[in-house]
Amino acid sequence: MAETIAIDETNRLISSDKVDGTTVYDRQGEKLGSVRNFMVDKRSGKAEYAVLQFGGIFGIGSEYYPLPWDMLTYDTNLGGYVVEISKERLEAAPRYEERAEPEYDHIYGRQVYGYWGVPYPFV
Amino acid sequence: MAETIAIDETNRLISSDKVDGTTVYDRQGEKLGSVRNFMVDKRSGKAEYAVLQFGGIFGIGSEYYPLPWDMLTYDTNLGGYVVEISKERLEAAPRYEERAEPEYDHIYGRQVYGYWGVPYPFV
Numbered sequence: 001m002a003e004t005i006a007i008d009e010t011n012r013l014i015s016s017d018k019v020d021g022t023t024v025y026d027r028q029g030e031k032l033g034s035v036r037n038f039m040v041d042k043r044s045g046k047a048e049y050a051v052l053q054f055g056g057i058f059g060i061g062s063e064y065y066p067l068p069w070d071m072l073t074y075d076t077n078l079g080g081y082v083v084e085i086s087k088e089r090l091e092a093a094p095r096y097e098e099r100a101e102p103e104y105d106h107i108y109g110r111q112v113y114g115y116w117g118v119p120y121p122f123v
Numbered sequence: 124m125a126e127t128i129a130i131d132e133t134n135r136l137i138s139s140d141k142v143d144g145t146t147v148y149d150r151q152g153e154k155l156g157s158v159r160n161f162m163v164d165k166r167s168g169k170a171e172y173a174v175l176q177f178g179g180i181f182g183i184g185s186e187y188y189p190l191p192w193d194m195l196t197y198d199t200n201l202g203g204y205v206v207e208i209s210k211e212r213l214e215a216a217p218r219y220e221e222r223a224e225p226e227y228d229h230i231y232g233r234q235v236y237g238y239w240g241v242p243y244p245f246v
Binding site: 010013039042046 | 226
């Protein structure tokens, strides 16, 4: 097992395939959802946002919430990410349904980052 | 299909789960291997290196090559990444076998980046 963990995660780094599917909790340790995937700038390699999957059963009826990467904090005790947001705040957040994604351009990016009060650092 | 592509990739961004498993070619369009996963700095969100899977059948006997992220260029025509390295150069490169990963610390990082002649920008 130790070897498997080694490639998945170090103190500083985490594997892409370990991020995907990881549970996301609020500050009270209540489960909000999970990370569906995250979007990376092809040139710079910078993760721009994580897509949080929230609601639905077996993926049916799920909604997807783009969150600025910097809002996610990995908690080794919980074995998942913690975000400092309430469920109420999440419920009013930018989101989309399966197969109804918006074009994720800078305009949309600014909307998402703006909603969460995070400065949009990309151009 | 268009909707599926939209969330996977934009002009600027690519989804984490689209990177994993993507074929890697050399400059002549010859297949070198595929991306097994990539390692992301938890705090900054910066992809530090991709792990290229090379050799082996059905994953048995495969070897894993950490490559600086910046060496990978996505080619939309090929539908995969292109790296400017020869098979010979790859064969002498830092690598490890399944379940024999090194601790990926800054010392190892500098070795990997150094072998490929890429400045190591982390600390």
